[in-house]
Amino acid sequence: MPPPDYDPLAPVNLRDPYPTYALMREHAPVLWHDRMQCWVVSRYADCVAVLRDHDTFARDPRRVGEALSEPSLSVQSLDPPELGPLRRLLMNAVHAHDLDGFAQRGRERAADLLSVLAEKETFDVVADFASPFSLESVCDLLGVDRPEPGSFVAASDAIMRSMDAGLRPETAEPGRLARHQLSALVASWFADSGKPGLLADMRRGAPTVGVPETYVRNTARVLFQGGYSTMVAAIGNVVALLMERPGLLERLGASEFRHCGIDEMIRYDGPVQGTSRTATCAATIGSTRIAAGQTVLVLYAAANHDPEQFARPDELLLDRSPNPHLGFGWGPHACAGTILAQTVLHAVVDALAEHPDRLCPSGSFARRRTATMRGWERLPAAFAPVTRTTSTEESP
Numbered sequence: 116m117p118p119p120d121y122d123p124l125a126p127v128n129l130r131d132p133y134p135t136y137a138l139m140r141e142h143a144p145v146l147w148h149d150r151m152q153c154w155v156v157s158r159y160a161d162c163v164a165v166l167r168d169h170d171t172f173a174r175d176p177r178r179v180g181e182a183l184s185e186p187s188l189s190v191q192s193l194d195p196p197e198l199g200p201l202r203r204l205l206m207n208a209v210h211a212h213d214l215d216g217f218a219q220r221g222r223e224r225a226a227d228l229l230s231v232l233a234e235k236e237t238f239d240v241v242a243d244f245a246s247p248f249s250l251e252s253v254c255d256l257l258g259v260d261r262p263e264p265g266s267f268v269a270a271s272d273a274i275m276r277s278m279d280a281g282l283r284p285e286t287a288e289p290g291r292l293a294r295h296q297l298s299a300l301v302a303s304w305f306a307d308s309g310k311p312g313l314l315a316d317m318r319r320g321a322p323t324v325g326v327p328e329t330y331v332r333n334t335a336r337v338l339f340q341g342g343y344s345t346m347v348a349a350i351g352n353v354v355a356l357l358m359e360r361p362g363l364l365e366r367l368g369a370s371e372f373r374h375c376g377i378d379e380m381i382r383y384d385g386p387v388q389g390t391s392r393t394a395t396c397a398a399t400i401g402s403t404r405i406a407a408g409q410t411v412l413v414l415y416a417a418a419n420h421d422p423e424q425f426a427r428p429d430e431l432l433l434d435r436s437p438n439p440h441l442g443f444g445w446g447p448h449a450c451a452g453t454i455l456a457q458t459v460l461h462a463v464v465d466a467l468a469e470h471p472d473r474l475c476p477s478g479s480f481a482r483r484r485t486a487t488m489r490g491w492e493r494l495p496a497a498f499a500p501v502t503r504t505t506s507t508e509e510s511p
């Protein structure tokens with residue numbers, strides 16, 4: 116069988132990429148992609164091997180002689196050992212945060228927003244709930260005033276879309292401009308904001324990390340914008356699943372496996388589909404030779420459905436354990452906000468479970484035309500009175 120012709124933006128793959136990922140894993144696990152000019156890696160073991168070997172597979176393109184613009188210099192782009200102190204500064208700030216308070220405020224924020232939306236005949240889960248809720252949550256986290264939502268959301272979307280510049284080169288320039296715009300916003304917070312939060316902690320620690328302060332400011336921008344856009348996509352994916360499967364919210368709410376159930380939803384249909392690295396020298400993945408300087412796209416989402424790693428990979432099993440999925444990445448660049456993201460998703464599920472009515476679809480859902488970030492463009496919904504469901508068909 117010839118290698119699958121992989122177009123991440125084809126409607127069939129936007130709707131459901133997992134059958135294509137299965138073909139790739141089986142017939143072309145390390146696939147050369149002409150249009151993106153990179154190798155696409157889809158098997159779990161190969162993905163982890165690439166992410167583990169950061170000597171050979173660089174995140175920082177300067178290691179293969181390519182330039183990196185100043186706004187891109189952040190925790191996201193550096194490699195060990197330069198990465199270490201900056202990443203520690205970020206993780207120390209995350210771990211020092213009052214998570215219980217953040218969780219409590221998140222639950223209240225979600226419940227308040229849902230009770231306002233419940234007054235409407237219909238609303239859009241993405242624009243009217245996930246977006247404002249995620250923006251308030253990242254402002255709370257960093258300890259900053261909420262920026263004007265319209266221009267922030269437009270800039271964040273431009274950055275998110277530019278992650279597909281390999282497929283859609285026209286998204287690169289708007290993304291670059293948006294990074295500049297948000298860098299200026301973050302610089303103003305560094306100069307002015309006096310509230311407690313992650314931003315104040317990072318600013319305080321900036322002189323100790325041995326990298327220019329711009330790197331710390333860019334890291335705060337990544338935290339703010341990356342945290343916002345991934346949360347919007349993750350909340351959309353989780354809420355869509357809950358609406359599509361009556362009874363799932365009850366099983367999740369009542370289940371002792373609630374924590375692993377939410378984690379399983381990230382494995383099953385998470386927002387971040389992949390990440391790229393560049394080979395610093397000739398290397399081998401499986402039996403495929405990779406030349407120095409070539410780019411490798413690690414497909415987290417394909418790895419997360421690999422039957423060699425996960426039993427019944429295409430089923431949502433709320434009690435799946437262990438669940439070493441790659442939905443939050445793996446290795447030195449694994450998600451710095453995992454615990455924050457889990458806290459926020461719990462707050463949303465709690466608020467939905469405690470709401471007297473149930474959220475139901477009120478029109479057709481539409482996927483965003485983006486490849487790196489899998490999310491929804493439109494999720495029309497309405498609250499309807501709870502009906503009793505029988506929930507014996509799936510486990511647990």
Ligand code: HEM
Pocket residue numbers: 190191192202253256337338339341342343345346349381385386387389390391415441442443444445447448449450451452453455456457
């Ligand atoms: C469910 C929601 C989320 C998911 C699924 C997720 C997933 C990921 C993944 C897969 C990566 C690695 C990307 C790569 O290798 O290129 C990543 C990186 C990152 N995430 Fe998240 N994320 C989520 C929410 C958040 C939140 C809420 C924050 C912070 C407020 C955050 C902060 C970061 C940062 C700073 C990085 C870069 C880490 C580094 O490169 O060292 N994430 N995330």
